[in-house]
Amino acid sequence: MSYATNEAEDAVDVRKSDIAAFAHRMRHHVIDMGEAQGQGYVGQALGVSDILATVYRDRLRFRPEQPQWPERDRFLLSIGHYAIALYAALAEAGVLDVEELDTYATDGSRLPMSAMATYTPGMEISGGSLGHGMPLAVGMALGLRKRGSRALVYNFLSDGELNEGATWEAAMSAAHYELGNLVAVVDLNALQADGATDSVLRADPLVDKWESFGWRAVRVDGNDLSQLLRGFESLDRDESSRPRILLCDTTVGKGVPLLENREKAHFMRVDEHEWQIAREQLEGSVES
Amino acid sequence: MTKRLTTSAMIASFADADQPTSPAPFGHALARLAGENEEVVGMTADLGKYTDMHVFAEKFPERYYQMGMAEQLLFGAAAGMAEVGYVPFAATYSVFATRRAYDALCLDIAEPGHNVNIVGGLPGLTTGYGPSHQATEDIAILRAMPGLTIVDPCDSVDTEQAVPAMAADPGPTYLRLLRGKVPTVLDEYDYRFELGKAKRLRGGRDAVLVSSGLMTMRALKAAEELSEHGVDVAVVHCPTIKPLDEATLVHEADSDRLLVTLENHSVVGGLAESVASTLVRNNAARGLLPIGLPDEFLEAGALPTLHERYGLSTDRIVRRVLDGMG
Numbered sequence: 001m002s003y004a005t006n007e008a009e010d011a012v013d014v015r016k017s018d019i020a021a022f023a024h025r026m027r028h029h030v031i032d033m034g035e036a037q038g039q040g041y042v043g044q045a046l047g048v049s050d051i052l053a054t055v056y057r058d059r060l061r062f063r064p065e066q067p068q069w070p071e072r073d074r075f076l077l078s079i080g081h082y083a084i085a086l087y088a089a090l091a092e093a094g095v096l097d098v099e100e101l102d103t104y105a106t107d108g109s110r111l112p113m114s115a116m117a118t119y120t121p122g123m124e125i126s127g128g129s130l131g132h133g134m135p136l137a138v139g140m141a142l143g144l145r146k147r148g149s150r151a152l153v154y155n156f157l158s159d160g161e162l163n164e165g166a167t168w169e170a171a172m173s174a175a176h177y178e179l180g181n182l183v184a185v186v187d188l189n190a191l192q193a194d195g196a197t198d199s200v201l202r203a204d205p206l207v208d209k210w211e212s213f214g215w216r217a218v219r220v221d222g223n224d225l226s227q228l229l230r231g232f233e234s235l236d237r238d239e240s241s242r243p244r245i246l247l248c249d250t251t252v253g254k255g256v257p258l259l260e261n262r263e264k265a266h267f268m269r270v271d272e273h274e275w276q277i278a279r280e281q282l283e284g285s286v287e288s
Numbered sequence: 289m290t291k292r293l294t295t296s297a298m299i300a301s302f303a304d305a306d307q308p309t310s311p312a313p314f315g316h317a318l319a320r321l322a323g324e325n326e327e328v329v330g331m332t333a334d335l336g337k338y339t340d341m342h343v344f345a346e347k348f349p350e351r352y353y354q355m356g357m358a359e360q361l362l363f364g365a366a367a368g369m370a371e372v373g374y375v376p377f378a379a380t381y382s383v384f385a386t387r388r389a390y391d392a393l394c395l396d397i398a399e400p401g402h403n404v405n406i407v408g409g410l411p412g413l414t415t416g417y418g419p420s421h422q423a424t425e426d427i428a429i430l431r432a433m434p435g436l437t438i439v440d441p442c443d444s445v446d447t448e449q450a451v452p453a454m455a456a457d458p459g460p461t462y463l464r465l466l467r468g469k470v471p472t473v474l475d476e477y478d479y480r481f482e483l484g485k486a487k488r489l490r491g492g493r494d495a496v497l498v499s500s501g502l503m504t505m506r507a508l509k510a511a512e513e514l515s516e517h518g519v520d521v522a523v524v525h526c527p528t529i530k531p532l533d534e535a536t537l538v539h540e541a542d543s544d545r546l547l548v549t550l551e552n553h554s555v556v557g558g559l560a561e562s563v564a565s566t567l568v569r570n571n572a573a574r575g576l577l578p579i580g581l582p583d584e585f586l587e588a589g590a591l592p593t594l595h596e597r598y599g600l601s602t603d604r605i606v607r608r609v610l611d612g613m614g
Contacts, residue, residue: 139368169358
């Protein structure tokens with residue numbers, strides 16, 4: 001027995017180090033893209049790199065060379081301003097060439113600052129206006145189930161997006177239709193455009209809220225790979241047909257102490273000389 | 289003492305007493321279409337019974353999705369369905385489709401160009417329920433949305449033919465729904481609905497009436513009455529407001545006949561202004577007489593009373609045209 005357990009633990013360790021390396025490379029891409037542009041949602045992108053790495057390295061069924069493969073799991077980024085993070089993930093996942101990231105937010109690029117499905121391979125929806133992701137996810141989950149598809153629909157949203165009424169319309173509907181093929185993942189970075197989420201519109205207690213809406217909800221540290229893996233796995237074990245949600249507390253700027261919890265972190269301005277410091281700190285965070 | 293007319297709220301009919309009607313033409317057309325095309329699904333936001341969607345729902349319960357009283361969800365979910373290859377018809381009232389769920393219609397449906405067909409009940413002045421339910425500005429709101437086709441059918445014939453045409457068109461469409469017992473008028477004419485085409489229903493030397501929606505049946509009736517006054521009037525039915533049939537309209541306007549537009553919509557931002565801007569852009573500018581709803585929030589009341597008060601009745605049209613002839 002103990003031998004089997006050790007083997008399982010070893011396997012988890014291998015997965016974790018794969019995911020960690022994926023997330024680390026993502027953060028480098030984010031800093032490179034952010035530097036080229038001079039500003040952007042760099043803080044959020046660093047904060048959610050562990051989540052996206054876990055999803056793209058360990059969860060999603062997709063074919064990098066065939067982004068429209070009909071049996072793929074759908075990953076809906078309703079937070080279109082996080083596009084920079086998803087471009088980094090799509091590049092590491094092989095959907096985009098890493099070299100293409102150099103075009104980020106330049107004229108004629110397939111990688112605009114705010115996510116557009118019509119521009120970018122692997123970008124399933126155009127978000128940006130918040131509260132659209134989950135209604136779309138409900139329709140896709142209904143349609144895929146009707147087609148007999150095994151594909152899952154993931155909706156990645158933010159805590160600010162929980163302000164939007166359409167999110168809760170969709171939450172009720174997902175439970176009503178028993179959409180066990182729908183998985184929501186929320187970035188709880190406690191920050192939105194006008195300040196701290198708690199000061200703008202308090203949403204807690206979130207696990208209770210979602211459970212009372214008929215969902216299976218789990219809350220984890222979104223920058224802790226063990227917790228992310230265990231969180232997803234505990235949702236997998238739910239054998240009911242409830243929709244599932246992983247609530248992930250994250251730290252804006254994670255991995256770069258200079259940028260972590262910086263004031264005015266929502267749309268972060270980074271001075272020219274700071275990008276190199278950020279890069280060095282990112283390396284340091286791995287060595288330490 | 290005469291009996292006072294009542295509002296009759298949501299089930300008000302605009303059919304004249306002597307008119308032949310057809311029940312729920314949209315619902316029956318959708319059910320027929322669904323029998324031929326298995327990708328067609330019907331969705332609603334708690335208004336299935338009031339948009340004639342129930343006819344489809346009874347026949348194809350497994351393809352019918354009740355989304356609850358949630359219009360943003362309705363359009364988002366319809367877009368999601370379209371993303372995986374279905375052809376949704378999503379029905380609610382026009383006021384909710386346009387005022388409440390504009391962003392979802394724009395970003396989820398129109399921008400990606402999905403074949404989602406929005407069905408809006410109670411367009412213009414077709415309920416006496418007051419401004420909460422009277423979509424007097426729905427065309428004005430939607431005309432500026434790129435890529436959206438806007439259909440304003442006249443009667444049951446138009447509606448039945450528009451439904452398969454909307455599904456066959458690859459992009460999004462908004463249908464101004466006439467529901468319940470819908471008049472049957474166009475069967476008397478050599479007419480076929482074609483998306484994007486205006487059709488001359490009758491010729492006339494003195495005036496040309498360009499009309500859309502239920503105002504076409506009023507225009508046809510007015511034309512008959514005007515002939516008794518010695519005025520010979522042409523009627524051009526324009527069931528697609530966008531894209532507008534510019535060639536036909538420029539051709540019809542190219543004469544010294546009195547040009548009149550008739551619409552079940554505010555005179556701001558609807559057919560009248562669509563025609564006017566078309567003529568200006570084609571160097572065919574000329575005056576026109578716009579018959580439509582005034583630029584104000586309308587009162588509640590009985591539909592015949594309101595149509596008379598706000599100028600949509602046949603009598604009011606006849607008087608306006610005679611005045612316009614000078």
